[in-house]
Amino acid sequence: MRIVVSVPGAFRIEPWVDAVKGALPEAEVSAWDKAPANWADYAIVWAPEGALFEDQRALKAVFNLGAGVDALLALAALPPGLPVVRLGDAGMSVQMAEYVCQAVIRFARGLGEYEREMKAGIWSAKRAPARSDFPVGVMGLGAIGARVARALAAFDYPVLGWSRSPKTVAGVASYCGPAGLDAFLRASRILVCALPLTPDTRGILCRATLEKLRPEGYLINVGRGAHLIEDDLLELLDEGVIKGATLDVFTEEPLRGDHPFLRQPSITLTPHISAVTNRHLSVEQIAQKIKRFEAGAAIDGVVERTRGY
Numbered sequence: 001m002r003i004v005v006s007v008p009g010a011f012r013i014e015p016w017v018d019a020v021k022g023a024l025p026e027a028e029v030s031a032w033d034k035a036p037a038n039w040a041d042y043a044i045v046w047a048p049e050g051a052l053f054e055d056q057r058a059l060k061a062v063f064n065l066g067a068g069v070d071a072l073l074a075l076a077a078l079p080p081g082l083p084v085v086r087l088g089d090a091g092m093s094v095q096m097a098e099y100v101c102q103a104v105i106r107f108a109r110g111l112g113e114y115e116r117e118m119k120a121g122i123w124s125a126k127r128a129p130a131r132s133d134f135p136v137g138v139m140g141l142g143a144i145g146a147r148v149a150r151a152l153a154a155f156d157y158p159v160l161g162w163s164r165s166p167k168t169v170a171g172v173a174s175y176c177g178p179a180g181l182d183a184f185l186r187a188s189r190i191l192v193c194a195l196p197l198t199p200d201t202r203g204i205l206c207r208a209t210l211e212k213l214r215p216e217g218y219l220i221n222v223g224r225g226a227h228l229i230e231d232d233l234l235e236l237l238d239e240g241v242i243k244g245a246t247l248d249v250f251t252e253e254p255l256r257g258d259h260p261f262l263r264q265p266s267i268t269l270t271p272h273i274s275a276v277t278n279r280h281l282s283v284e285q286i287a288q289k290i291k292r293f294e295a296g297a298a299i300d301g302v303v304e305r306t307r308g309y
């Protein structure tokens, strides 16, 4: 069995190739740019160049080193019938839960304000806010969103969930589909986006959506930058309709040095790190899936191309 590996230039490829060799000792493994044409049976990739699929035409499946397959599916060279497999939970949902909980807690407890006041020499302890004033709506109840929702519920925040198809998560009031969106938004004050990016969800975080949140709403985006209409958020912050935002993902990454988000004090920014792919866990998961695939067994995470995730 032959496997090519491709990760963006900013990452070193050798540790990934070595990890795949370690997990599948029987396989021949090569960095994609060092492999002969039409050589590989499988590709393990993160944000690959379309040329990979023009060069490797004998692939039986491609495994994505991340949960979101939007960048992969956007490649015109990706053969229509090639199975695309996304990463299941490989240590990512616990990181997402941790990240979202800290952002929610920061808003609900007013920690940013306390930090600013203390630095200005102001000692002003306020009454503890009621959790019932901070219902959190989680968009997307896949492996990641469900873990986020359960973690928030464990801190006794009222938690609502919205997904494309009906989902049940203990302790979470669930809404689904376009018909359920309005009621979900109107009942939420802090909105968390953990959706996959698809034609249906692109731009879903827009004025019409954010305006429906309860007064003094907040946004936390850990999905994809293209879920958000960035200018709408800036306007809503200026108007005071939205009180704060925590953003980990952006339309253009890295964020430009002159991006208006950098000058907006109510936005907290991080560089797409809310859940970082763990090399060992992700390669181990993919190796198990390749073995099952070779044996003709069913595997989780095969992307439905028409659905987009």
Ligand code: GLV
Pocket (backbone or CB within 6 Å): 065, 066, 067, 068, 069, 277
């Ligand atoms: C990261 O953004 C991922 O999709 O796993």
